[in-house]
Amino acid sequence: MHNASFWRRYFHSMFKPHLERTMQVLDQRLLPTFDGIESEATALQEKTYNDMMSMPFDPDVTDESMLAEAAFVAGYEHFTGMQAVRQSLINSFAPLLYHTWEQQLLAFHRKEVLHPREERDNQLLQVKVLQKRLNVDLHGILTHPTQ
Secondary structure, three states: OOOHHHHHHHHHHHHHHHHHHHHHHHHHHHHHHHOOHHHHHHHHHHHHHHHHHHOOOOOOOOOHHHHHHHHHHHHHHHHHHHHHHHHHHHHHHHHHHHHHHHHHHHHHHHHHHOOOOOOOOHHHOOHHHHHHHHOEOOOOOEOOOOO
16 A cells, blocks of 8 residues: 555544534434433323313223323323334434445545556446455454465
C-alpha cells in the first residue's frame, strides 16, 4: 500500500466519524421519539375507557370490567405496536451501517488498491476482490497465503 499514513488518517478522520454520526442520529435523534410511548399508551387507555363509559351501554350485557379490559387492550396494542416500530428502526440500521462501511472500503479500494489506468472493470469493485488483494480477513485477522 503506497499511502498507508494517509489512509490511516483518512479512515480515522472521515470514515469513522461518519459511522459514529450515523449511530448518534439513531441514539440521540430517532430513538428518543419513542421515549413517551408508555405514557401515550396510558393516555390512550384512559381516553378509550372514558369514551366508552360516556356512551350508553346495557349493564345486563356489558359491565365496567369489560370496558376497562377493552381500553387496556387498546393501550397495550399501541405500546407493543410502537415497540415493534422502534425495533424495526434499530434493525434497519444494521444494513445501513454495513452498506456505509462497504462503500467506504470500496472507495479505498478504488483509489488505493486498483490500478486506475489498467483496471476499469466494475466487477473489480467488490469487497471480496479487496479482501483477496490485501490478503486479510476483514474482521481484523491477517490471513497467510499458505492457508
